[in-house]
Amino acid sequence: MTSIEKITKNVYLEPHPTARERCMASIPFSAGDIILSSPSFVDVLLPAEKGQRCDNCHRFLGSGSLKRCTGCASFFYCDQACQGVHWKSGHRKICKLYNTYISSPSFQALEEHKKMDALLLSNLVAYLSCVDPTEWHVSTPIFTFRSLLQSPMNGSSPPVCPKHLFTGDFVDELYSRFENNNFSIHSHFNTYAHGIFPAASRLFNHSCMPNAAVKFSIQAHEPVKMEIVALRSISQGDEICIPYLDPALIQTRTSIFELTYGFTCSCPSCQVVRDVGTVPEPPEDSEEFRNICTRLREFAKGTGQSPLFTGNSSKFPINLACVLHESFITSLSDKFSQASHDGPYDIAMEASDTLLALYWLIYPPNYPQIGLHLVERAKASWNHIVRSNSTDAARVAELKSTLSSAQKGLTVIEPEGDVHDGPMEDLQTLLEGVKGL
Incomplete structure (x- = not known):
């Protein structure tokens, strides 16, 4: 059983004439129905959101209402419960090194969107270092992420924090799936974070006239969830597509x-x-x-x-x-x-x-x-x-x-x-x- 099959019985994959596969509806959907709900694998807040949102569950509480990490003073949490979850899922690998890392010449030389990639990649590497490799089996998000197609854009990975947890080739392999698989996370359709959602990346092809769209759900002490929502009626056996970017970008x-x-x-x-x-x-x-x-x-x-x-x-x-x-x-x-x-x-x-x-x-x-x-x-x-x-x-x-x-x-x-x-x-x-x- 793959991790995709564990996540949802609402859809199935079948061969596609030009793409890898296509995602088909197992059941009919009405407008507003949630087709898939999947938690974030790894995510990172935009710099402007730091100190405004919990770094674990993303709740917006505003400046002065969050508890600051005493180790790095750069991550903020609702309470000890969220801090504990984030610590175990990788922050403990980054905490003492974070401020040195983001102030380093190699990080500061990056373009702004590459800085976000570097931070997300660092969180992914830190998370993976906390998981026993024997658990990277076929039914996990790790396996699904590594099964995603690599981007046609070539380039080595940006510097990560911490270094030397994995070989450079392995980190490059992870990064090669960033450009064409990562998502902007938004609230009321304003982007506030970037994240990795392997199931959605694996399942859904693009259409500029999609029958489904992405939204996000924020709940206390829970990872942010991506929900794929039907925009209109979808019949059983129809392909389900989402937009990879704003359809209004007609020329580009x-x-x-x-x-x-x-x-x-x-x-x-x-x-x-x-x-x-x-x-x-x-x-x-x-x-x-x-x-x-x-x-x-x-x-x-x-x-x-x-x-x-x-x-x-x-x-x-x-x-x-x-x-x-x-x-x-x-x-x-x-x-x-x-x-x-x-x-x-x-x-x-x-x-x-x-x-x-x-x-x-x-x-x-x-x-x-x-x-x-x-x-x-x-x-x-x-x-x-x-x-x-x-x-x-x-x-x-x-x-x-x-x-x-x-x-x-x-x-x-x-x-x-x-x-x-x-x-x-x-x-x-x-x-x-x-x-x-």
Whole structure:
């Protein structure tokens, strides 16, 4: 029995024509169902989160509320229970050496993302040194991690702490699986840590129009858990895919897939983008840009299903190709952000309408970014109603409609990460507020 089979009976692997294998649903799933729940194998907090979150269970308690490790004064814990778990799982190998390590010239010379790799690799090496090699058998996460495909990107491993626990070749072998298998860990979809989740890496292939997505669960005294959640109905026998990166990275995703993962994506979205060819830059002229936005909204309103979702490039107007340029979504997001707080309100809503039309193109139904934007749109609507001291029926109706859509989408994947201060709390506050309108 492999560790994959021990983790879940909801899925099974079968041969794939081009990839290693594909993950198939053993049972039908509805939107919001958890397909897989798997604890972190090894993880490390981002530097900005140190002292704010427990280094063991990742609970956010804020500065001054955590207990500092007396050995290194650089790791923080909820209590002695979390500190004890972390100590036994590898921190005891790092503790006295940690500060010297992170201040060393070899570590400081690394790029920021390589520093995170180095810290994660150090934690992995420390953890493995605490486990008897006779226990590295087929039913463990260690075995699953070592069975993952190596990254096509070559390069030796960064310096680790502590040194000489294993041979350099073995450490290089571990590191060779980092680029294409590690995950960003997020709370309310804001990254706060990096981690290794061997089961998810082994099971799920990528799609830019996935039927499942990743979220994380934080519980006291427990390792953070990754949960794979169905975004829509999945039939028994369907392949389950997740996004390896944000589908909105339309121009750069092909090169990332080839360089980092060693494959060419053949999902419906990528097929349409390839048919479109070179994506032109959006017009710089404000009036032309606005005309493009108008045509995009009209196209989204008049088409039953996204051509990027179905792979039907014949339904995608070539004169809208510039909306696939990554700068287009950035411009719209900036415009909405600038106008959503202090106005003008009409500009914010127009930018939001265009963003939602673009999201309809590039994201599958119930994708988290859609619900998150709807909450932000609802905040802008609420602020405008409150500041204008107006209960205009049309504006109130639009706000209630936005809240309803946000609630429908977000409940598929929320709650996610920390218990408090997430989009669902904002949504509930707004829902209570509109009752008085």
